[in-house]
Amino acid sequence: VxxxxxxISLLQLVFASALxxxxxxxxxxxxxxxxDYGIELRRxxxxxxxxxxxxxxxxxxxxxxxxxxxxxxxDLLLSPERGAGFSILRLGLFGIQPSNPGGPDAxxxxxxxxxxxxxxxxxxxxxxxxVRHFFANPWSAPAYMKTNNDLNNGGELCGAPxxxxxxGGVDWRRAYAEYLLQYVRFYAAVGIPIxxxxxxxxxxxxxxxxxxxFTPEQAVDFxxxxxxxxxxxxxxxxxVCCDSLGWGPNHAVRYSAAxxxxxxxAGWVGVHTGHSYASPSSTLLPTTRDVWMSEYxxxxxxxxxxxxxxxxxxxxxxALANHIHDTLAGxxxxxxxxxxxxxxxxx
Numbered sequence: 095v096x097x098x099x100x101x102i103s104l105l106q107l108v109f110a111s112a113l114x115x116x117x118x119x120x121x122x123x124x125x126x127x128x129x130d131y132g133i134e135l136r137r138x139x140x141x142x143x144x145x146x147x148x149x150x151x152x153x154x155x156x157x158x159x160x161x162x163x164x165x166x167x168x169d170l171l172l173s174p175e176r177g178a179g180f181s182i183l184r185l186g187l188f189g190i191q192p193s194n195p196g197g198p199d200a201x202x203x204x205x206x207x208x209x210x211x212x213x214x215x216x217x218x219x220x221x222x223x224x225v226r227h228f229f230a231n232p233w234s235a236p237a238y239m240k241t242n243n244d245l246n247n248g249g250e251l252c253g254a255p256x257x258x259x260x261x262g263g264v265d266w267r268r269a270y271a272e273y274l275l276q277y278v279r280f281y282a283a284v285g286i287p288i289x290x291x292x293x294x295x296x297x298x299x300x301x302x303x304x305x306x307x308f309t310p311e312q313a314v315d316f317x318x319x320x321x322x323x324x325x326x327x328x329x330x331x332x333x334v335c336c337d338s339l340g341w342g343p344n345h346a347v348r349y350s351a352a353x354x355x356x357x358x359x360a361g362w363v364g365v366h367t368g369h370s371y372a373s374p375s376s377t378l379l380p381t382t383r384d385v386w387m388s389e390y391x392x393x394x395x396x397x398x399x400x401x402x403x404x405x406x407x408x409x410x411x412x413a414l415a416n417h418i419h420d421t422l423a424g425x426x427x428x429x430x431x432x433x434x435x436x437x438x439x440x441x
Contacts, residue, residue, distance in 0.1 A: 139384065139428045140227055142182025143171065143435030150212035153436055171435045172223035183220045184388065184431055185213050185288070187232040187277050188304065194238040198253075198269040206280050217286050229290040229431075230277055231337060231388070233304035239266035240306060248300035254312040267316060271323040278329050290365060292334040293320055297349075299339040299372075308336065310352035314359045321362025332364030337388050340372025341379075341425065350379040365428075370417070376424030384428045387421045391433035 145153060152159070153167055170177040188211070195203045208214065217228060234245050241260040242249030250257050253265030270293070278288045293316060297308035308316065313336050324333055336349040346368025353359045353366070366381045367388040375387045392414055421427055 136426060137384075137428055139386070140181030141178070142180050142184055142227065142229070142429065142431040144184035144186065144231075144389070144431065144433060145216055145435060146184075146186025146188075146211065146213065148211065149434050149436065150216045154212045154215055156212075167436050168219050168223070172220055172225065174224070178435075180220075180435065181225055182227040182229060182429060182431055183217060183225055184229045184231055185217065186211070187230045187274065189236075190277055190280070191236055191273055194236075198239075198264065198266045202269070202272065202276070204273075204276050204280075208284075210280075214281070214284070214286075217281070221286055227290065227429075228281070228286060228288045229292070229334070229388075230274075230281075230288045231292040231295050231334075232274065233295045234306040235266065235270050236273070239270055245304050246302055248305050248307045250307050250312065251316065254308065255315055256309075256312070267319045268323070271316075271320045274320070275323060275327045275329065275331075278327075278331055282329070287330065289331055290334050291324070291331045292337055292367070294335070295337045296339045296369065297336055298345060310336075310349050313349055314352050314356050317353065317359040317362050318356075321359070324362070333362050334365045334367055334386075334388075335363050337367045337369060338372075339369055341368045341370055341375040341387075342373030342377065345369075345373055346375075346379055347377075350381045354381050370421065374417075374420065375427065376420040378424075378426055385425065386429040386431065387425060387427045388429075388431045389433050390417065390421075390431075392417075 148156075153164060155161070155164060159167075171180055173179060190204050190206060191202055192205060193203060195201060220228075234240070234249075235251055237243050237245045239252055240249035241252060241257050250260075251266060251270060252261035253267040274291060274293055278291060281288050294306060294308050294313065296305065297313060299305065300307060317333065317335060321333055324331055335353060336346070338345040338349055340346065346366070349368075350366045353363050360381075360383075363383060365384045365386055366379050367386045368375060368379065370387055370390040375390070379385050418430055421430055
């Protein structure tokens with residue numbers, strides 16, 4: 095919990111000046127102002143970023159960035175003294191069982207290269223800087239677990255309600271839950287605890303790249319499979335849902351409302367998440383659980399405008415500051431996670 099660092103005398107001056115401007119003649123009546131630092135209005139878990147889809151490779155020099163510049167980028171992102179001091183790292187969970195082991199009841203055949211697209215390299219550095227929140231998020235189940243037999247272009251998880259005809263009654267739900275938990279175990283084995291685990295990313299959006307659909311009802315159904323699997327794993331991990339494309343009534347609100355309407359599912363989900371693309375994250379989600387705005391980018395195509403207010407309503411620092419403010423003040427979130435922390439590392 096972060097508290098206001100302004101001295102009481104300065105706070106008095108600020109409030110007195112505001113009163114004087116609004117109601118002339120009242121400033122002299124302001125004698126004392128009491129600030130109760132013992133009241134917690136909202137816990138802030140932190141601010142974070144993601145470097146999946148090869149961005150960690152670029153940070154680690156795949157395009158020629160020397161170590162001195164790599165260290166500079168790490169400092170700018172992770173150092174509380176010399177940079178942004180991000181405290182959450184969102185990891186993209188991909189490909190630890192690339193081949194069908196022979197069905198959902200066959201022994202799994204996991205593959206772990208100890209590198210994870212350089213995300214493990216980044217996670218180690220983040221941990222050294224003091225990051226304590228690691229959040230794993232898959233974009234899709236393995237292709238053979240899905241109705242379209244494809245990592246890309248949506249598709250649904252076989253075994254979810256409504257998939258029997260396409261999947262011939264084959265149910266991959268439990269195997270998918272174990273697949274996700276195995277990723278957490280791989281990181282735990284090298285000393286990096288993943289505390290937050292999702293099972294879907296933008297389930298309301300069909301993308302040409304890695305993607306998978308869940309309706310709110312299917313998400314509730316899978317939560318009731320995943321929740322007991324998490325509990326049985328004895329891993330200290332919180333279940334996250336549902337990272338929808340937007341925030342409003344047609345997006346995150348729908349998923350949160352469906353989860354909260356089911357007593358069992360509501361008990362398993364620890365963090366409700368949504369993105370801020372299709373609708374802004376400036377309203378409340380219908381839950382009393384923790385809420386994270388888990389992805390937003392100003393403009394994924396154009397370059398970021400480094401000036402605080404360069405007259406650019408999309409990519410300026412002021413536009414980002416306004417979005418963060420609206421998300422914290424209106425969405426009452428516990429965390430704010432941007433998309434790539436570093437889009438283009440260059441020499």
